[in-house]
Amino acid sequence: MMTNLFSVFDPSTSIYNLSLNWMSTMLGLLLIPMTIWLIPSRSFVLWNSIMFMLHKEFKTLIGHKNINKGSTFIFISLFSIIMFNNFLGLFPYIFTSTSHLVMTLTLALPLWLSFMIFGWINNTQHMFAHLVPQGTPPALMPFMVCIETISNMIRPGTLSVRLAANMIAGHLLMTLLGNTGPSLSMMLLNILILTQIALLILESAVAIIQSYVFAVLSTLYSSEVN
Template sequence: MMTNLFSVFDPSTNLGDMSLNWMSTLLGLLYIPMGFWLIPSRHIILWNKIMYKLHMEFKTLIGYKQSNKGSTFIFISLFSIIMFNNFLGLFPYIFTSTSHMVMNLSLALPLWLSFMIFGWINNTQHMFAHLVPQGTPAILMPFMVCIESISNIIRPGTLAVRLTANMIAGHLLLTLLGNTGPNLSTSLILLLIITQVALLVLESAVAIIQSYVFAVLSTLYSSEVN
């Protein structure tokens, strides 16, 4: 029995003192090696096309420079791991690791911190210039520096909170509707099933969109330090 509404997101599968829920984060890796051994199927071809499209888009966002060759694959890998975990969380009895701030901050914070360290060490003047937008009146410059600094500092938090909130919202709605099932009549149960299927389709779209948003925003943040 649930003690509160959010207890469905609590890690509960344990082996001794070790929580097994977080092992679901690695389940996506089980699907990847098959593509290297089997004759390329339509799924593998589709996945390769998606990766190529993402590579071209991230390459445009970062800006083509000699030093940036291959850096798009960092963000493609980020997109892949988030999307796999978002999708796996839609299956019954699989823990949704991306619905926890611990997981999302572990992705966002080191990435943002590495961009900041690289930018301030190698492009200090450029980073200072970013703190004051072009055309700002002199009297507003101290306020703009404070605002821009705060907006820069909270970036990893906003990335993590956005992904966490979107994952939690859909799962909570599915849980709430599912818990009403035993008390409904046969005709209403049919309507409930149709609603749940529609919500699952919506959550599948959210799983892709949120992983794409996370990767694109990370790419944009990296392009600002060059």
């Protein structure tokens, strides 16, 4: 029996006490046919063009002076895995891993930590200069250092909470509307079905947008340490 509305998102599927919820993160690999690696199909051409567009976008964000060969691939892979998991969460009875902070923090925290370690070891003077924006009055410099430090420290939290909150909000709304279905008349039920379809289309757009936002913000954070 549910104790609250959010308990529907708790991990519960198991076989012999072996949790199967996180298996949904690997299901994206099953959607890719084996022939896609051998024969250029339409899906391969489409996916390749999307990856090339993302590569150009991330290369522009990082900056041509600071870019190394292959540095955009980590952000393209990040976009891919988040988008796959967001879309898989829209299917019935599939665990939405990106709606949990365990998953989103696992992606955001190591990225941010690696950027900080790289920046403070290799570009220490630049990192110190970044704490005080250009043109700040001398009287406000101590406060700006505190504000910039706090804003830098909460970056992995904001990245992970933004993704998890956007994923769980739409799913929660669809769950609440779906639970009212058995008590509605036929006319209201048709309206509910159309509303659910519209929400599903909206959630599909949110799945793409949130994965893109996560990858773009990670790219911007990496460009600041160079």
